[in-house]
Amino acid sequence: MLHRQRDFAEAMSPDPTMERKTAIDVAGVVKRFGHGPAAVVALKDVSLAIRDNEFFTLLGPSGCGKTTLLRILAGFEAVSEGAVSLYGENIAGLPANRRSVNTVFQHYALFPHMTVAENVAYGPQRLGRPVKEIAETVARMLQLVKMEKFAERRPAQLSGGQQQRVALARALAPHPKVLLLDEPLSALDLKLRQAMRAELKQLQRATGITFVFVTHDQEEALSMSDRIAVMSEGEVQQIGTPTEIYEYPANRFVASFIGDANFIVAQIDGITGGMAKCRSVRGLSFTLAAAPGGKPGDKVTLFLRPEKVRIEAPGDAGLAGMIQTMEYLGQSIFYQVDIGEDSPLIVAGRNRDDGGTPYKTGDRVSLVIGADALRMLVA
């Protein structure tokens, strides 16, 4: 069943990816701050390859090392161990001002004493481009981010969203090979943030520049990225497309960090033809595809997304349970269903045509779990 994953990836992207050039190759990078026993290890052996023309996202909770990795790519920090290369060239010793990489800073870092146009012109000017070309670039960039009307303003006279656009235009103006974005949307309000997602994605397609985007917001990551690297405590947990990450999380951390998840601790009783029979602590039995390397007797964690369970009236089919609590969120309704395990199963129901919430607290129900919905995590 795990083969489905590969099939999916191939169906989703036009060319079978592996042929594409590698934009950034991070190999065995370790980053320590400080020395000796007091050192903070921000990155522990990080390896990843970012492809040319890709919208690549570093996703993880605050403090997991995303910014540190981005600063290493930009040239503001040196690695403690390992190597970083940009289009095949080792850039370990290359200072920030000689890397064809530009950054959109988290708080924009616009030059306060310059106008919007001067900010955008700064990169091409330092590169010594001809005056006429710079003027054209500035006009084109401001048009790209819809800020033509604000060319003569100063950053202090702009709203947060406008400053964000200027920061984007300024970083894109020298036409870098790679654009680094450190949580660029985090300072915007929700509506603007959602609108900017589509725009950023559009901008990446239009410019063909490789984007490395940092966020702690899983929705942002899922909605924009070609591929995502999920990080935790200085380590990469999984790299994959949004679908792969959501549907086939590599471990419990990834499963719980992205979306909602139910976990059931179980033991493999036996495996026949790739299908494992598992028994939970409380004696519930499940049959599902065995994870590679799983053998009878192994302790495993079963994982199930709340929206992949269907609630039906009590019957023979499915898992018997009782609704403990329900949480009405408009679009969806979350039920906690007691199935006799240590913790209740979270089940998401969609709001129906009739607007009804057919079940209420205390109802006995039957839970139907799709054949492929239950996944096995080895860790």
Next chain:
Amino acid sequence: MPEFRNVGEVRGLRSTAYGFMAFLYLPIIILILYSFNSGSLVMVWSGFGLNWYAKAFGNADIQRAALNSLIVATVATALATVIATLAALVMTRGGPFRGRGASLTMISLPLMVPEIVTAVAMLIVFAGTGLSLGLGNVIIAHVTFCIPFAFMPIRARLEGMDTTLEQASADLYGSDWATFRYVTLPILMPGILAGAMLSFVISLDDFIITMMVAGAGSTTLPVYIYSMIRQGVTPEVNAVSSLLLLASVLLVTLYWLVTRNRAAATA
């Protein structure tokens, strides 16, 4: 629950404040008023007149002293500001280095050392080394005590400046020099101007140190005023003092205008 009280409501505070202001400014106001006295007695008003100003302007010694004051203040300010700017850059952007704390103390120490001690020390240095550059000696002495005054506002401005701006410049292909020239320096400018104005005013009205190190022919305005007083206070002293005050007030006002406009542009 302690009740909130406006400090302005504290009994007697208002009158104390007014009394204090009067104590500070009344003598200065009287000094200015009597500079317009037409008579020759300092404390007897005999009518309005600008004759003492005319006399002061016509006095060749005063002219020379005023010119000396301007030369010393201008040159000392220029040197002190450059040195203070470099020092502030090293202190805030140079990373940690051995002796950083000690250097910081050394730079600010002249603010705490009694001026007479600095003056005597300077005198000993000049006497001991036989250095005799005329006005040059005065300038050297002024540079030493102007540095901390120029240093403080420059360092404050640098410390308040977001270092990601300099990173952004490097990210956009700016060399170290370009980053300094196009990002750090323009943003630092209000601090540098503040430091320069402060050190100019301090230099302009310095008396003790100048008195000690100034040889014949290097007399500055404050030293000259002192020598006039010793021969008896005439309204001419009032007139010259008023002019010196006017110069200081103009400078401070200029500084205030410059920093206010800058702040509005960069805030």
